[in-house]
Amino acid sequence: PADSPTPYERYVLSESYEFRESTLRYDAATDEFYLNISTRRTNGDDEVSEDTGHSDQTVLGIDLGVNSLAVSSTGTFWQGDDYDHWCREFEKRRGEMQQRGTQAAHKALLRLGKREEAWRKQYIHTIANELVSEAVEHDCDVIAFEDLSDIRERLPHAKWHHVWAFRRLFEYVSYKAPEQGVSVEQ
Structure with missing residues (x-):
């Protein structure tokens, strides 16, 4: 808009902000490209300014999915191939x-x-332990999970969300992480 920057x-051309990184994303649903740019506020002397009002926290973001059961903001992937394979095997055996x-x-x-059921619990416990270890390894104060509220309503025909236990993983991490001094949020 002409009346505001x-x-x-405001952020990329300004000397008050330091350019950090960018990613180009294509959205096939809308056939549009998006350029996401990350900046950091400086105090003018190329030093990062102090954040006012909030304590400094390092956050480990967790994205939940099907092909990759969990992806952390550190770039670690927990693949779903083995989980999917065994779910199909159990389903096949049940049918027989x-x-x-x-x-x-x-x-x-x-x-x-x-x-x-025991196998699923053990598998999710293992991933939960690895997520907490990832947070501790990177000195994270908080593990932030993707909010999947109302996922069944948003994707009513997706079969996968009935099989994978997103809530159970969140619950396991929620009780394991505080033991290591890490809080968990959604």
Whole structure:
């Protein structure tokens, strides 16, 4: 707008801000490109100014997904290939047992369900431990998870969000992280 400086003028061209990095992102849904620019406020002498009102905290951001179960802001990926493989294997085994229809198959199906649940819990515990270790390794004060509130309503036809336990991962990290002096937010 003519009556106010644009964000580009305010932050990139200003001597009060130091250019840090940029990323170019393509949004296939809208067929548009976005240029995200990161800047840091300086006090004019090329030194970072003091933040007023907030204590300095280092945050480890966690993005949750399907192909990569979790991605941290440090660039560490926790891939979903192994998790997806075993989910499909358990599903296949359940289907085979259900088709038999015998009492022995029913009992085996109950045992398989308990084994699958234990395997899922252990897998998510392992990722939770690694996320907390990542935060401690990088001296982070806070682990910030992507907010997936109402994900089922926003993506009603996506099958994956019924299988992957985003909330459980958040809960596991929430009780493990304070033991290491790290808080957890969504």
